[in-house]
Structure formats: C-alpha cells, structure tokens
Amino acid sequence: MEMVATSRPANWFLAFYRSALGKKTVMALTGIVLFGFVFMHMAGNLKIFMGAEAFNHYAEFLRAAGEPILPHGVGLWMFRLVLLTCVALHITAATQLTLQNRRARPIAYKCLDPVQLGYAERTMRWSGYLMGIYIIYHLLHFTVGTAHRDFIAVNPYHNVISAFQFWPVAAVYIVANLLLGMHLYHGLWSLFQTLGCNHPRYNPWRRVFAVTFSIVVTAGFLSVPIAVLSGLVS
Amino acid sequence: MRLHLQIWRQENSSAPGRLVKYTLDDVSGDSSFLEMLDLLNEQLVGKGEVPVVFEHDCREGICGACGVMINGQAHGPSARTATCQLHMRTFKDGDTIQIEPWRSVAFPVIRDLMVDRTSMDRIVQAGGFISVRTGSAPEANLTPVPKGDSDEAFDAAACIGCGACVAQCPNGAAQLFTSAKVGHLNILPQGQPERYQRAAGMVARMEAEGFGSCSNYRECEAVCPKGISVDWIARMNRDFLLARLKGL
Numbered sequence: 001m002e003m004v005a006t007s008r009p010a011n012w013f014l015a016f017y018r019s020a021l022g023k024k025t026v027m028a029l030t031g032i033v034l035f036g037f038v039f040m041h042m043a044g045n046l047k048i049f050m051g052a053e054a055f056n057h058y059a060e061f062l063r064a065a066g067e068p069i070l071p072h073g074v075g076l077w078m079f080r081l082v083l084l085t086c087v088a089l090h091i092t093a094a095t096q097l098t099l100q101n102r103r104a105r106p107i108a109y110k111c112l113d114p115v116q117l118g119y120a121e122r123t124m125r126w127s128g129y130l131m132g133i134y135i136i137y138h139l140l141h142f143t144v145g146t147a148h149r150d151f152i153a154v155n156p157y158h159n160v161i162s163a164f165q166f167w168p169v170a171a172v173y174i175v176a177n178l179l180l181g182m183h184l185y186h187g188l189w190s191l192f193q194t195l196g197c198n199h200p201r202y203n204p205w206r207r208v209f210a211v212t213f214s215i216v217v218t219a220g221f222l223s224v225p226i227a228v229l230s231g232l233v234s
Numbered sequence: 235m236r237l238h239l240q241i242w243r244q245e246n247s248s249a250p251g252r253l254v255k256y257t258l259d260d261v262s263g264d265s266s267f268l269e270m271l272d273l274l275n276e277q278l279v280g281k282g283e284v285p286v287v288f289e290h291d292c293r294e295g296i297c298g299a300c301g302v303m304i305n306g307q308a309h310g311p312s313a314r315t316a317t318c319q320l321h322m323r324t325f326k327d328g329d330t331i332q333i334e335p336w337r338s339v340a341f342p343v344i345r346d347l348m349v350d351r352t353s354m355d356r357i358v359q360a361g362g363f364i365s366v367r368t369g370s371a372p373e374a375n376l377t378p379v380p381k382g383d384s385d386e387a388f389d390a391a392a393c394i395g396c397g398a399c400v401a402q403c404p405n406g407a408a409q410l411f412t413s414a415k416v417g418h419l420n421i422l423p424q425g426q427p428e429r430y431q432r433a434a435g436m437v438a439r440m441e442a443e444g445f446g447s448c449s450n451y452r453e454c455e456a457v458c459p460k461g462i463s464v465d466w467i468a469r470m471n472r473d474f475l476l477a478r479l480k481g482l
Contacts, residue, residue, distance in 0.1 A: 020447035097447045104406035104446030113306030115456035190450040196472025
C-alpha cells in the first residue's frame, strides 16, 4: 500500500486554492469586491449630472479619503491595491480554470448543440478578458491621462466631457459597459451557486438580484457618455 | 422512414475514430432509438460488417448505461429522456442524425459509442456511502426523517449515473453527478456523521479524475434524464467550503 502523507498542508490557502472549487470561491469573493467597486463607481459617476463643481469636489474627496489618519492619497492607493489584487486573482483563477476545462475534453465533439446556454454565459471568458484590456485603457485615459487628447489633472469634469464629445471614445465606453453588464449578470447569479447560497425560498431572488444590479450598473455607466453625446451635459 | 446516420466508429481506446455514414430504411416511428441501432446492426451483421458497439441494459431509463450524443445533445432532443426512451417519431423522414460517444478525458472510448465511466464509480467510492452497524435490520422508525428532506433526498438519488451532465457540459464538469451523490446522503440524518469528509473526499476525487470545473452554465440540468437540479451543486459547494473551514 502506498504511503499517503497525512500531515496538515503547510499553507492552508494554497492547498485550498489548488482545488478547482477553491479557485471558484476566490473568483466569487473577488467578484463581490469588484462588483461593490463598480457599483460605487457608477453611483459616483452620476455626480456629473450635478455639475462641474460637485463632480470635481467628489474626485478630490476620493484622493483625500482616509485623511487625517492617512496622508493625502494613501487611502486611495490602499484602495487601489486591494482592487488590483482582486482583479489579478480573478483573472488568474479564471485562466487556470479555463485551461483545466480544456484539458477535461481533449477530443472535441464534431457537433455540440447547447440546450439553453445564454449569450452572457457563452461570452463570459471573452467579456472578462476584453474588460481587462478596457480597464488598462480606461486608467490610461482618465487616471494617468496619457490616452487622453486634452487631459487636465485637476479637472476630471472637463476630462470626461471633452473625451465623450468625440463619439468613437464614447462608443468604446458604451460597448465596454454593455459587456460589463452581461459579465455582471452571469457573475452575480453564479457567485451564489459557487458560495453555496441556496434555499428554496430565496433562490428566485438570486436571479432578480443579478438582473436588477447588472441593469442598474450598466444603465448608470451608460448614462454619462450618452448624456454627453446628446448634449445634455456639457 | 429513411434516416441518414453518421456514427462515430473507433476500434479501441487508442485507435483514431471517425464518423461513418449509413442509410437506414423502414425505421418505425414507434421504435426506440436503441431499436433503431439494433436494426442497423442486424443489417451490418447480414452484410458481414462489424456492428456498432453501444452500451445498454434496462432500456427503460433507470440503469444509466445507454447515453450517447445525438445531434450534439446528450440523450437527444427530448427533455428528461434517456436515449433508450427516445422514440424515433421525434425525427422526420430524411433526417440526418449524428451520433457520438460522451467526450471527456475521464470517459475514454472503449469502442465506437461505448465509454468507460468507472471514474464515476471512483467518485462514489470516495464517500458515497454511510456507516451502518451490521446485524439485524434496525426498527424502521428509529431515525425520524422530515418528509421534505426525504423527498429531496429521493430527487437527488434519482441520478442514474449516465454521465449526460459531463457529456453536455462545455467544461466537461461532473458537478451535477457528484453533487447528487453527495447531496442525497448529506441531506439525511443517516448521512450526517461523514457529511463533511464525504463532500471533501468526493470533490477531491472528482477533480483528480480530470473533470472540468463548473461555470454555472446549467447545461447539465437541461439534459439530465432525471431532472436533477443545479441546486444540488450549490449545496455541495457549501458542504465543501465548510469541510475546508473545518480543516478536512
């Protein structure tokens, strides 16, 4: 009989992560953090409808978050670090799971006809990777400013308006946010399954939750470029 | 009716396979899918050719032996129907039907449409049992079971282990099968002593067999001939996470 090591694994998290279900759990938990972030981001964006002063004041508040306990900007960087860690974990786990899934069926079907697979589910991987590229562009565009034609660091309101008045940029944002909406729709429902939140009484609400919040987040994000394009905000 | 068949033929697990075309006449709409294959095999034997190997046993949807991919869907187009229960009246005269074996790294093809599913048996061996004292049968009402729980346990226990969930899953995951086998014991009082070892052990075995991971596509639920719900997957995930938190 082969001897099996029974000692406790040195690193509990690594042992947990080695399992596909562990990776799924990491995806669900980081997904919750990222969903919380996009929801707050969307709500903050709506400040643009209250005018330049309110919007720029909100942006400055974000930089000053955590003061006076933390020095200026440190709170924001801590927040960014958490988000970047979550994004990195989310993408790494998704990639590892995708590769594992490919290995699970080395010989493909000549014909596989999905019964009820929806568009959001089919495009989950691609919408995810496209979102990663979009995030890099978005940061270079509005945070760093190198991808912006007329960037003024202290005037985010101006940066948003001048960017979206050029329709191809607005179009990129609109398409990216529609992708985000679909990604959220499948992700928000899936995380309940992955984390084992299941009860006959509350199960129908999981779908309602996913539909509601993916629509609210997408509509909120889309409202900004659409409002600028239509001249509602200038 | 006349049917054009495209059937996967493969000599053995290491030989390369290919789709072979056959035309079959006078197929009755009242025959089952397997009877249609029987008809084809009779003709092949008559012509001195090697018949198509496919697995079957009870032919009434309870043994789980007979699954094949029919036009890209596990057990064919009818919901909650095993291949043996599929009537040929589901198809029209002149239809082309493509038949392939289940495809999974954990289900190697033995020959033609027959695959080796002992990987599923090994998952069950890793925890799909309860500890009972041997000896004379205990008094039947000694362990009270809530009616709702016993009904749900029966829903999960209806799993016939056919492998359609794995076959249809774009990821080749065995989550629905494993969760049904974990769940029908974990929901009952008799299954409580090994509850968390069972979830941890069977999930570990499932992953070691090379099955894919669950992306919540719910294709498994759609093709399951017994209508097993993906709710069982959530329950298994919960027990697995709790097992890990307990250090199992």
